[in-house]
Amino acid sequence: GRIIGRDGRNIKTFEQLSGVKLIVDDTPEAVVLSSFDPVKREIARIALEKLIQNGKIHPQRIEETLKQAEQEVEKTVWRAGNEVVAAVGIGKIHPDLIRTLGKLYYRTSYGQNVLMHSKEVALLCGTMAAELRLDTKLAKRSGLLHDIGKAVSQSQEGTHTQLGYELCKKYNENPIVLNAIASHHEDVPADNLYSVLVAAADAISGSRPGARRDTLEGYVRRIERLEKLADSFYGVEKSYAISAGRELRVIVQPEKVSDAQADLLASEIAKKIQEDLDYPGQVKVTVIRESRAATYA
Template sequence: YAQVEAEFEEHLKKIGEDATLELGLSGFHPELLKQIGKMKFRTSYGQNLLQHSMEVAYIAGIMASELGLSVQYARRAGLLHDIGKTADESFEGPHALIGAQIAKRLGENDLVVNAIASHHGEESPKSPIAVIVQAADAISGSRPGARRESIEAYLKRIEKLEQIALSFPGVEKAYALQAGREIRIIVEAQKVSDTEAFDIARQVAQRIEGEVEFPGQIKVVVIRETRAVEYAR
């Protein structure tokens, strides 16, 4: 048993090393490499944790590059942001704070530690890198198909979106598109003015925020179309 355990620990470390090498990162504590390796065998809402974390690292790196910030720190914090989900039962509390505790104990600097701790809002972000990691995490988790959702829950969400839109006077039709990430509303031009169309979009968005649980964001589009038809004889 001891030999098998030791071999598996080495396997975890190798997975961690490969992930950090792919991201162009180095200088990780051996125990932290094992924690990274463990993420390959964990899922979050049906999304593989290591795949998600590497995706967050890449997205955070791109955003940091565009803003003139450290790509290395952004990728490092992105890779480690969910490391708390690999902790054993001896740790208590939100995974973001557990992850920050592990990272600090294993030698990560304060910028990375804060980015981990703050990515779900348990602590305040103290750097632009921390805010970037929050955004990258949201982008990775909310893109269509990233996370599993039951068919029943999905259909209820779609139905609710359309119900909210259709409850407004002057709305003729409403369609939920892009897996429920956009609601397109068609209003009657004779009954709804341009100004009222903007008001409907704002009010629908407010009601969705208050009544529907959803990842990422939902785009509300109101279409008011006037057609002029004439015939040349």
């Protein structure tokens, strides 16, 4: 009752100032905060907890508490951004990019914290770059910034790769870093080795068992279902789910499936996956038809 206030004035004030919707239902001692912006949602959560603890809830108090919560979250954002930049070791970076990176602390993707994912990708890129005798700092920088667009994708139109590209371009990041951001989901072609490393590290970090909201058993089951579905089609010799189930490679028997039929088969398998299976993102279906001629002398 205190949260709602007389004629709903408290809840209306809170929602208007915070940009977060409060859902108060019949569940005892439970209030749901609804917002697409994870930073605003965290500010609202901290403010609401303070208001409930204090007990004095009125429009002026709500405004003051929200400002305090915003300052707390801002400090956490700065600390998180600075800590990950220091931990990865990429040298100087624009303060606005550090702050935007810090916002990823409150963003998750399939249960995986995006800031920790970005850190993992950066470290993986650095390790692979060292093996290939490339610039490790540039590789780590590309990896750390690859998902930065997810920090602003709730408030701006466009994909996170487009938004990340535009943001880093604004602060004069290296063209290699820009291409790595734009190409890691194959929206544009990769034009350098660093972009290839970022795409590989992104797939490794996101698909390793336990990284996202997927148990090992569920992960294995999804892979097996994909392969079993493809194997059920006529002319399929063997199928392999790779890249954590994001791609399905289907090898067909050349004497049973022609080149024209291979194109049709890829479409039919993709359609069947859409109809029968639940899966995150996209699944790329590649049908491989190989004919060999051998003789002995």
